Amino acid sequence: MRSVAEVFARCRAEGRGALVGYLPAGYPTVDGSVELLTAMVEGGCDLVEVGIPYSDPVMDGPTIQAAAGRALAAGFRLRQVFDVVARVTAAGGNCVVMTYFNPVLKYGVERFAADLAAAGGLGVITPDLIPDEAGQWLAASDEHGLDRIFLVAPSSTEERIASTTAASSGFVYATSIMGVTGARDSVASAAGEIVARTRPHTSLPIGVGLGVRNADQAAEIAGFADGVIVGSAFVDAAERGGPDAVRALARDLAQGVARGARPA
Amino acid sequence: MSTSTGSHASGRITASQGIDTPSGHEPDEGGHFGPYGGRWVPEALVAALDELETAYEKARHDPEFLTELDRLHRDYTGRPSPLTDVPKLSRHAGGARILLKREDLNHTGSHKINNVLGQALLTKRMGKKRVIAETGAGQHGVATATACALMDLECVIYMGEVDTRRQALNVARMRLLGATVIPVKTGSRTLKDAINEALRDWVTNVDTTHYLLGTVAGPHPFPQMVRDFHRVIGLEARAQVRERTGRLPTAIAACVGGGSNAIGIFHAFLDDPGVRLVGFEPGGDGVETGRHGATLTEGSPGALHGAFSYLLQDEDGQTSESYSISAGLDYPGVGPEHALLKDVGRAEYQPVTDAEAMDAFALLCRTEGIIPAIESAHAVAGALRLGKELGPDAIILVNLSGRGDKDVDTAAKWFGMIGSDESAESADGTAIAEGAVTEPAGSFADAGSKTEGIQA
Numbered sequence: 216m217r218s219v220a221e222v223f224a225r226c227r228a229e230g231r232g233a234l235v236g237y238l239p240a241g242y243p244t245v246d247g248s249v250e251l252l253t254a255m256v257e258g259g260c261d262l263v264e265v266g267i268p269y270s271d272p273v274m275d276g277p278t279i280q281a282a283a284g285r286a287l288a289a290g291f292r293l294r295q296v297f298d299v300v301a302r303v304t305a306a307g308g309n310c311v312v313m314t315y316f317n318p319v320l321k322y323g324v325e326r327f328a329a330d331l332a333a334a335g336g337l338g339v340i341t342p343d344l345i346p347d348e349a350g351q352w353l354a355a356s357d358e359h360g361l362d363r364i365f366l367v368a369p370s371s372t373e374e375r376i377a378s379t380t381a382a383s384s385g386f387v388y389a390t391s392i393m394g395v396t397g398a399r400d401s402v403a404s405a406a407g408e409i410v411a412r413t414r415p416h417t418s419l420p421i422g423v424g425l426g427v428r429n430a431d432q433a434a435e436i437a438g439f440a441d442g443v444i445v446g447s448a449f450v451d452a453a454e455r456g457g458p459d460a461v462r463a464l465a466r467d468l469a470q471g472v473a474r475g476a477r478p479a
Numbered sequence: 480m481s482t483s484t485g486s487h488a489s490g491r492i493t494a495s496q497g498i499d500t501p502s503g504h505e506p507d508e509g510g511h512f513g514p515y516g517g518r519w520v521p522e523a524l525v526a527a528l529d530e531l532e533t534a535y536e537k538a539r540h541d542p543e544f545l546t547e548l549d550r551l552h553r554d555y556t557g558r559p560s561p562l563t564d565v566p567k568l569s570r571h572a573g574g575a576r577i578l579l580k581r582e583d584l585n586h587t588g589s590h591k592i593n594n595v596l597g598q599a600l601l602t603k604r605m606g607k608k609r610v611i612a613e614t615g616a617g618q619h620g621v622a623t624a625t626a627c628a629l630m631d632l633e634c635v636i637y638m639g640e641v642d643t644r645r646q647a648l649n650v651a652r653m654r655l656l657g658a659t660v661i662p663v664k665t666g667s668r669t670l671k672d673a674i675n676e677a678l679r680d681w682v683t684n685v686d687t688t689h690y691l692l693g694t695v696a697g698p699h700p701f702p703q704m705v706r707d708f709h710r711v712i713g714l715e716a717r718a719q720v721r722e723r724t725g726r727l728p729t730a731i732a733a734c735v736g737g738g739s740n741a742i743g744i745f746h747a748f749l750d751d752p753g754v755r756l757v758g759f760e761p762g763g764d765g766v767e768t769g770r771h772g773a774t775l776t777e778g779s780p781g782a783l784h785g786a787f788s789y790l791l792q793d794e795d796g797q798t799s800e801s802y803s804i805s806a807g808l809d810y811p812g813v814g815p816e817h818a819l820l821k822d823v824g825r826a827e828y829q830p831v832t833d834a835e836a837m838d839a840f841a842l843l844c845r846t847e848g849i850i851p852a853i854e855s856a857h858a859v860a861g862a863l864r865l866g867k868e869l870g871p872d873a874i875i876l877v878n879l880s881g882r883g884d885k886d887v888d889t890a891a892k893w894f895g896m897i898g899s900d901e902s903a904e905s906a907d908g909t910a911i912a913e914g915a916v917t918e919p920a921g922s923f924a925d926a927g928s929k930t931e932g933i934q935a
Contacts, residue, residue, distance in 0.1 A: 271666070271671065271672075271675050271783065273682070276679075280665060293796070316782055317781045317782045317783060317796040317798075318796035320781055343782075347517070348517050348518060370525075371522055371526065372529075390523060393685060393686070395683065
């Protein structure tokens with residue numbers, strides 16, 4: 216499978232939501248992150264988000280901050296993300312990168328896009344880049360056939376949802392709540408609203424992230440969204456039980472998204 | 480027409496003039512100063528930034544807002560701040576005439592109040608009840624806590640744990656004023672991380688909360704709006720210098736951390752090509768050591784905390800940790816308009832080391848009876864350097880952005896009046912009086928000896 220659209224289309228054809236899992240590259244080491252991400256794929260993640268650890272992650276809560284901090288302390292270097300993506304792709308995963316944008320600016324937007332595409336990456340999720348500032352990235356992603364996944368939030372106006380979805384490809388990332396990453400008990404009500412508000416503006420699949428931690432929540436969200444995105448809960452699992460715990464959580468969540476599939 | 484227009488006619492500068500009269504150097508519609516500025520933020524914050532921009536644009540043309548701002552700055556802040564001739568200090572500056580713009584005499588002890596009162600008034604107009612802010616040295620936190628007490632707003636201040644330790648007095652001041660102070664224990668535990676934590680709070684509580692950003696950095700409209708609230712510094716100083724000396728200054732010296740006091744005093748002189756604008760960055764132990772906060776001198780363009788500007792970063796775009804003896808300048812970013820002024824050559828930026836700043840600190844204390852903030856001492860050191868370069872005919876205007884009460888502890892340690900593990904409040908005053916010293920980094924008794932032979 217060579218595109219994000221194909222991943223979502225296959226899940227749709229199978230009558231289920233897509234499961235998207237996040238873990239940072241280099242956590243706890245570069246090799247360790249390849250193992251964890253591969254376990255995620257084996258457990259049933261349709262798409263994996265390979266995070267780039269960053270010194271100032273303003274959209275992340277304590278769990279992911281700590282994991283990214285650990286990767287940086289272990290000496291993670293940006294160029295290693297391409298190695299991680301290539302290895303996870305070779306193991307059968309479909310990878311997008313999730314990154315704050317300054318590391319990409321410093322590496323060079325065009326060079327980053329070229330190297331990611333060469334490694335087999337399918338796209339980039341940009342939590343602190345809005346289309347208004349994305350001129351260079353729009354051009355580079357077009358040039359190298361990468362999907363650009365921008366975010367919409369419960370605070371987004373209709374006008375902003377329209378312009379953001381118009382600039383997006385692959386899928387649209389809807390943040391379920393106002394806040395930073397981190398597992399929460401309840402996310403569905405605001406999430407339903409932002410998905411419903413986004414739907415009329417785009418034919419792209421919509422994935423919901425922020426706060427999802429268990430199969431029941433995944434099932435509930437898969438009832439109205441096309442994809443369910445889980446991050447902090449995977450970090451917690453990795454801390455608790457390494458690749459085995461990550462694989463088990465992915466299996467559990469995969470059953471959840473299958474159970475709650477929205478009617479076609 | 481705003482009510483302040485009448486007072487312009489009488490020649491008196493008021494605070495509102497900085498916001499109701501366009502500066503002629505506005506960013507584009509997206510908040511860009513050349514390639515810099517803009518909004519490098521999560522989508523979740525865009526609606527709040529739009530709301531703030533709309534509220535500001537409305538307020539700056541609303542006579543009621545302008546009148547209230549002027550009343551507060553006159554009766555509460557104590558504006559206009561005076562201009563002080565410092566002839567004995569000037570003898571150490573090659574004879575150039577140094578004039579100090581006394582923002583240290585404002586209520587709360589620094590220029591920060593100019594911006595804080597404006598944004599607190601805007602918070603009320605937006606119907607928000609809760610204010611959050613970051614602080615480094617604590618000056619912006621104290622000013623914000625003050626405005627929130629005055630205007631009945633809930634106040635939460637994020638401050639790096641390293642800074643809560645080195646600026647304990649200001650933490651106590653904020654709490655006395657009714658603010659909650661949250662020590663930030665992530666990352667380098669300084670100003671940069673306090674901003675990260677404030678942004679995380681804002682993303683979560685943006686419906687009810689205003690982020691009262693304390694400098695000319697961050698996403699649009701902050702760099703423009705905060706600048707405009709500080710433009711009064713330069714507008715007043717320009718009129719005061721002309722009245723006092725009959726001409727414009729030769730050069731202007733200001734310290735630059737995020738850059739708010741510098742942009743405030745520079746702005747009124749941007750269209751006076753004969754006036755040199757010089758920003759002094761924290762050189763720490765010397766830029767060659769890597770331990771500094773000289774962002775414009777040593778940094779490169781990138782995105783941090785919502786704006787594209789210069790920043791200190793490694794080759795992977797990870798933010799580098801800055802260092803300065805001055806907590807208020809210890810920041811690896813800088814406001815985007817400064818980045819543009821540097822690139823186009825309208826302003827220049829030079830580093831001043833901890834040692835140079837502390838030497839100037841001692842000199843100003845001893846020659847003129849003024850204890851400056853260590854931040855502002857960087858500008859004083861810069862003026863001494865400029866004076867020697869420009870000679871006795873020069874007039875150098877210094878923005879004395881803050882007073883040094885908060886820095887007594889740091890200074891007493893630097894000059895060896897107390898040990899490095901003591902605090903001035905708890906130390907034995909008799910020992911301080913009798914001059915017990917253990918290898919001080921600088922000599923207070925010999926202030927000025929390294930400049931040009933003390934003559935006072």
